[in-house]
Amino acid sequence: MTKDSARKEQVRVRMERTGEKYTQAARALEARPRLMLPLPEPVAGPGACPECAGTGVGEWAAVFAEPDASAELVCPVFCGSCHGCGRRPHLGCRPLDHDDALLWAEDEGFETEPVQQCPSCWGRRWNSCQSFDADGVYYLRVPCGCSAGLLVAAP
Numbered sequence: 096m097t098k099d100s101a102r103k104e105q106v107r108v109r110m111e112r113t114g115e116k117y118t119q120a121a122r123a124l125e126a127r128p129r130l131m132l133p134l135p136e137p138v139a140g141p142g143a144c145p146e147c148a149g150t151g152v153g154e155w156a157a158v159f160a161e162p163d164a165s166a167e168l169v170c171p172v173f174c175g176s177c178h179g180c181g182r183r184p185h186l187g188c189r190p191l192d193h194d195d196a197l198l199w200a201e202d203e204g205f206e207t208e209p210v211q212q213c214p215s216c217w218g219r220r221w222n223s224c225q226s227f228d229a230d231g232v233y234y235l236r237v238p239c240g241c242s243a244g245l246l247v248a249a250p
């Protein structure tokens with residue numbers, strides 16, 4: 096599905112839910128703010144991942160929203176080299192800092208941590224959402240529902 100037809104589909108779904116006319120629904124969707132969950136401070140120094148300069152995420156982000164949601168969510172793609180922690184080698188990071196925590200912990204020989212706090216995100220405020228395109232699998236940093244009060248305007 097192209098970006099344009101995805102947008103039209105969103106307008107159509109919103110019209111059905113709200114009873115708005117096409118232009119009204121399209122305008123309401125366009126006027127929505129774009130929000131994101133702030134990233135942690137990048138890792139600095141010699142332990143920083145060279146691919147992402149310690150940020151843990153790549154250069155592009157996916158944008159999501161339910162047709163009747165009041166805002167769009169901007170979700171960065173995790174760095175495919177460090178898998179989200181910003182460290183290479185993995186010194187001082189935890190399994191939960193990575194895009195696929197359980198799989199990653201096994202591969203790197205970490206003990207997995209007990210599940211605590213928010214049962215959906217384990218207290219880290221985001222969930223990893225697997226997606227793919229022609230280049231392969233990637234993971235998105237999607238804000239957890241428990242982080243609603245922490246979202247900021249996306250740049």
Ligand SMILES: [Zn+2]
Nearest residue numbers: 144147174177
């Ligand atoms: Zn990286």
Ligand SMILES: [Zn+2]
Nearest residue numbers: 180182185188
């Ligand atoms: Zn790591």
Ligand SMILES: [Zn+2]
Nearest residue numbers: 213216239241
């Ligand atoms: Zn949560």
